[in-house]
Amino acid sequence: MPQRILITGAAGGVGTLMRSRLRRPDRTLRMLDVKEVPAAENGESVEIVEASVTDTEAMVRACSGVDAVLHLGGFSRENGWNETLSVNIDGTHSVLDAALRAGVPRVILASSNHAAGFRRVAEAGDNGIPADAPPRPDTYYGVSKAAMEALGSLYHSRFGMDVICVRIGSCFERVRDERGLELWLSPDDCARLFEACLSCPSPGYRVVWGISDNTRKTVSLDEARALGYEPQDDAEQFADEVTPNTKHEYIGGPFTTTPLGEPN
Numbered sequence: 001m002p003q004r005i006l007i008t009g010a011a012g013g014v015g016t017l018m019r020s021r022l023r024r025p026d027r028t029l030r031m032l033d034v035k036e037v038p039a040a041e042n043g044e045s046v047e048i049v050e051a052s053v054t055d056t057e058a059m060v061r062a063c064s065g066v067d068a069v070l071h072l073g074g075f076s077r078e079n080g081w082n083e084t085l086s087v088n089i090d091g092t093h094s095v096l097d098a099a100l101r102a103g104v105p106r107v108i109l110a111s112s113n114h115a116a117g118f119r120r121v122a123e124a125g126d127n128g129i130p131a132d133a134p135p136r137p138d139t140y141y142g143v144s145k146a147a148m149e150a151l152g153s154l155y156h157s158r159f160g161m162d163v164i165c166v167r168i169g170s171c172f173e174r175v176r177d178e179r180g181l182e183l184w185l186s187p188d189d190c191a192r193l194f195e196a197c198l199s200c201p202s203p204g205y206r207v208v209w210g211i212s213d214n215t216r217k218t219v220s221l222d223e224a225r226a227l228g229y230e231p232q233d234d235a236e237q238f239a240d241e242v243t244p245n246t247k248h249e250y251i252g253g254p255f256t257t258t259p260l261g262e263p264n
Ligand code: 15L
Pocket: 076, 077, 112, 113, 114, 168, 169, 170, 171, 252
């Protein structure tokens, strides 16, 4: 069956990394952003929508004929409270509401490790911190991701929507620093995880950690594996080239000390 997926934040870091990786012959990617998204090339089945996630009516139109929404949009770092409230919290509400009104059965929400950034590394134990550990946000940004998870839970419980919140670790092409050896999510594994989120039968409401199979992992992969995710990468391959960090007590690392409300 041909499938159409709406990706918000399509011009952002993760959205850009996912574009080629989520491409499939039987799938159309509807790429939405306030910023310019590069036009379709080489017969790509891509539709471009310029809109803000905070514009509910535009989001209802963008959700029309869509099988699932992958919500990556919003600020990906710390910002002032009012901007965070508007773009990340109101924006997520608007995406969920639009999906509901348009009859989209499944929404995947890009949460972050910063929803639980004040969890201690020492809590990890052998298996890593479980994904059902309650949020301990480290920033206003982290609060917005905890609110995202709560909104997703609400829309599942009230309306039966399938909602999967992925607490993404650090999703970049390469590991940048020592902390990344714990939390790296390789772009290929990120696509594998999103594919599992898209294809898992009747997931209901889930919160999962999004990392690769890192030797030094501090968070659990059990919940993501239960969706069918099989990570193939390990950040350890970068161990000799990363910038050393001062030892961090909390998984959020530098976000736990960055001044609140100031762009970092
Ligand atoms: C995030 O949530 C950010 O979006 C990303 O830019 C990184 O800072 C990442 O967390 C991280 O913790 O490394």
